[in-house]
Amino acid sequence: xxxxxxxxxxxxxxxxxxxxxxxxxxxxxxxxxxxxxxxxxxxxxxxxxxxxxxxxxxxxxxxxxxxxxxxxxxxxxxxxxxxxxxxxxxxxxxxxxxxxxxxxxxxxxxxxxxxxxxxxxxxxxxxxxxxxxxxxxxxxxxxxxxxxxxxxxxxxxxxxxxxxxxxxxxxxxxxxxxxxxxxxxxxxxxxxxxxxxxxxxxxxxxxxxxxxxxxxxxxxxxxxxxxxxxxxxxxxxxxxxxxxxxxxxxxxxxxxxxxxxxxxxxxxxxxxxxxxxxxxxxxxxxxxxxxxxxxxxxxxxxxxxxxxxxxxxxxxxxxxxxxxxxxxxxxxxxxxxxxxxxxxxxxxxxxxxxxxxxxxxxxxxxxxxxxxxxxxxxxxxxxxxxxxxxxxxxxxxxxxxxxxxxxxxxxxxxxxxxxxx
Numbered sequence: 001x002x003x004x005x006x007x008x009x010x011x012x013x014x015x016x017x018x019x020x021x022x023x024x025x026x027x028x029x030x031x032x033x034x035x036x037x038x039x040x041x042x043x044x045x046x047x048x049x050x051x052x053x054x055x056x057x058x059x060x061x062x063x064x065x066x067x068x069x070x071x072x073x074x075x076x077x078x079x080x081x082x083x084x085x086x087x088x089x090x091x092x093x094x095x096x097x098x099x100x101x102x103x104x105x106x107x108x109x110x111x112x113x114x115x116x117x118x119x120x121x122x123x124x125x126x127x128x129x130x131x132x133x134x135x136x137x138x139x140x141x142x143x144x145x146x147x148x149x150x151x152x153x154x155x156x157x158x159x160x161x162x163x164x165x166x167x168x169x170x171x172x173x174x175x176x177x178x179x180x181x182x183x184x185x186x187x188x189x190x191x192x193x194x195x196x197x198x199x200x201x202x203x204x205x206x207x208x209x210x211x212x213x214x215x216x217x218x219x220x221x222x223x224x225x226x227x228x229x230x231x232x233x234x235x236x237x238x239x240x241x242x243x244x245x246x247x248x249x250x251x252x253x254x255x256x257x258x259x260x261x262x263x264x265x266x267x268x269x270x271x272x273x274x275x276x277x278x279x280x281x282x283x284x285x286x287x288x289x290x291x292x293x294x295x296x297x298x299x300x301x302x303x304x305x306x307x308x309x310x311x312x313x314x315x316x317x318x319x320x321x322x323x324x325x326x327x328x329x330x331x332x333x334x335x336x337x338x339x340x341x342x343x344x345x346x347x348x349x350x351x352x353x354x355x356x357x358x359x360x361x362x363x364x365x366x367x368x369x370x371x372x373x374x375x376x377x378x379x380x381x382x383x384x385x386x387x388x389x390x391x392x393x394x395x396x397x398x399x400x401x402x403x404x405x406x407x408x409x410x411x412x413x414x415x416x417x418x419x420x421x
Contacts, residue, residue: 005029006383009036009072009096011063011087013044015264016101016128017078024376025076026052031380032074038066047267063087070094074383077101080174081181085110088125092117097124097383102194103186104396106178108404111397118393126382126389127396129194130371133378135358137195137371139344140328140337144199148346149330155199155311156327159192160340166297166317167240168261171216172284176293184295185209185410186403189315192324193406194391194399199328202307203398203420209406210414211299211315221289228285230276240288247275301406 279285323339
């Protein structure tokens with residue numbers, strides 16, 4: 001029997017839609033064919049229209065025109081956070097199966113609307129909680145499931161956003177302000193909340209959270225600091241200097257032609273001239289103390305699951321390095337997952353200690369510890385009906401409700417909030 005090739009349309013031809021998923025889908029020509037693109041930036045459409053071999057008739061700058069008819073089997077939605085629900089609902093109605101970036105929404109009623117629409121139209125949906133597909137996080141789940149540490153009692157998670165990533169994405173970038181994005185507990189920690197719910201194997205019963213924007217504020221700017229880094233006397237001494245974060249990084253990494261986060265500022269091939277021009281004119285050249293950001297730079301969230309498992313999550317911008325550290329406590333031992341070292345350590349109370357490195361399993365070229373590439377590989381099996389998505393819409397909504405309640409609690413000064421009201 002001839003193997004089915006699924007046609008794909010991409011809505012949002014940005015860093016995730018084009019540079020990550022788009023390339024993987026394009027390179028899997030025996031399974032997928034990209035036939036339509038939609039983005040408000042004509043230059044992105046031209047560049048990736050040519051690279052992905054999409055004819056001009058399949059390229060759209062207007063969302064309404066794009067949605068006048070169904071243009072493929074699968075719609076990949078990789079737009080801004082606030083667009084996801086509206087575009088998902090349109091896609092369901094047109095009959096698309098959907099692969100969508102998270103977070104889906106920061107509103108409970110929109111979660112309910114998405115579930116109702118999927119039930120009505122019967123669409124297959126994969127939400128991009130990519131860490132569930134990464135070998136490191138799968139290894140921890142396998143250990144818990146095989147009772148290596150007995151009954152799971154508690155989880156202590158640390159999300160090290162890292163100072164430069166915070167400045168790029170949550171102070172200068174697309175996720176800096178809740179007028180255009182979800183709150184940071186969803187925009188950044190949708191991964192973490194999803195993992196905690198997955199590991200606990202239970203719905204969350206109650207949640208409390210505290211955090212705020214403590215540092216990236218005008219009153220913390222050094223005396224005489226300019227509005228833009230290239231015009232500032234602290235350009236070579238400030239740890240948050242855009243020159244250091246982008247141009248310095250480009251040189252340090254041997255002048256890559258196409259790598260994150262540089263390819264967010266400019267289209268590939270990346271050059272020093274392009275980067276300097278972006279720092280003169282784009283949001284990424286602004287002083288971190290003089291942006292229109294309002295999302296938190298640290299947040300502590302505590303959860304109780306319906307099966308009794310307790311969990312805490314600290315998200316902080318103020319770390320030198322990045323990567324998650326998750327500590328699992330069971331009745332027979334503990335597990336320590338360290339993303340920075342790509343390792344999982346099992347420490348049983350009978351003195352058995354085992355260390356597993358997943359570095360050899362994490363294929364290079366894409367992010368999230370290999371999760372990006374393994375997710376796309378599972379996508380085909382989901383579409384053919386040979387595999388049920390582990391990051392289905394139903395599963396994703398559970399962690400979204402946790403994030404929505406965490407933000408509600410934070411705004412109420414840490415008040416306890418029940419997830420399923």
